[in-house]
Amino acid sequence: MSAVNDTNFNSAVFLLSGIPGWEDVYLWISIPFCLMYVISMVGNSVILFIIKTDPSLHEPMYIFLSMLAITDLALLIATMPTILGIYLFNSREISFDACLAQLFFIHSLSFIESSVLLLMAFDRFVAIRDPLRYASILTPPRIAKIGLVFMLRSVVQIFPLPFLLKRFQYCQANVLSHSYCLHQEVMKMACSDITVNSIYGLFTIVFTVGLDSVFIFLSYVMILKTVLSIASRAERLRALNTCVSHLCAVLVFYTSLISLAVIHRFGNSSSHLLQIFVGYVYMLFPPLINPIVYSVKSKHLRARIIRAFIK
Known part of the structure; x- marks a missing residue:
């Protein structure tokens, strides 16, 4: 079925793209994609399972990490059918409504990840800054409310795009140009x-990301200002070390997002x-x-994961 010269948006069909010129080896290319999906799904699922089942990890840091893992899992589920469909079954067509649904979830979840x-x-x-009041400031009910507000902010901003x-x-x-739909x-x-779509899309990017x-x-x-005020060099390094995992996540996410935009x-x-x-x-x-980064850098999480698999 051709996807050209269709003036009726209800019956429009889009063609997704894999890697042009590599069609003969799509089946082989699908192997690393399948591996990435499996590793990502298992890795995020293990983190969620360990945090949920271990009461000692029910702390603000790990609650936020579980929110990040849920968002990543949802993004994988939103893109898996079209990406693997191209390389495994050479299925490039996607209906207009399915494309709108996919781009809605991709953009909403990307904004939610930025918020997390x-x-x-x-x-x-x-x-x-205030370790003694850490648990009293970031209580689970407060985290839930803040998370809900940021989630609604992301969904509300993306909601007009399909319309x-x-x-x-x-x-x-x-x-x-891609194996999935983007606005x-x-x-x-x-x-x-x-013009309206272009301006509104730019507004959502600036206002959120x-x-x-x-x-x-x-x-x-x-x-950094707080860490530099700490007298002990060992304490400064220990404080900065707790930020390494988050910095890696920020760099990977924002570098790729900004580059694509x-x-x-x-x-x-x-x-x-x-x-x-x-x-x-x-x-x-x-x-x-x-x-991977959080499992390697978080000593407590790594210990719980090792203990779970040894059992």
Whole structure:
């Protein structure tokens, strides 16, 4: 079925892209993708299981980590059908409604992950700045309320996007650059004025990811200021060491997200392979790296995981 010259948005079909020119080895390419999905799913699931079943890990830091793991799992589930569908079954077509649903979940979950990383930065700041009141400030009910507010902020901002896209007619060859749907790509397929979508998409990025990254930076400025006021060098290193895992998660997530956003908005002349590579890094690396980094750097979590598998 062709996905071209369809002016009825209800019957529009988009073609997702794998790696152009590598179609003959898609089955082999599917092996590392399957491995990444399996490792990411198992890693995040193990972290959730250990935190849930071990009362000693019911602390603010690990509650935030479980929120990050849930978000990563949801992102994997949102992208797995289309990415693996291309490389395992050469299934490139996706209906318009399915594409809208996928981009809604991808963008909402990406914004939620940004919010969780901000909350984790605040958690590290409170733990280092005021350790004696840490548990009383970040109580489970308060964490739940803050998490709900940030989740609603993300969902409410993304909610208009599918409706803004539905009002367009699509009369171009609807071939997307990635193996999943993104708002910035779908809107470019429309043969209508996309100014409103472009402005609103930029607004959501700045208001969410932009503000979150600024507040994370300010949190670490305050953390560094607090750490430098500690007299003991050993205590300073110990305090900074508790931030390493979070810094790795922040760098992996924001570097890939910002790179992808810049490429789509300003990199029209950039290599198509570069766009594809950055797209996969953005979607697959954070869920893969986060559980590994936290399991390695968190002594308590690592000990609980080893104990669970030894049993």
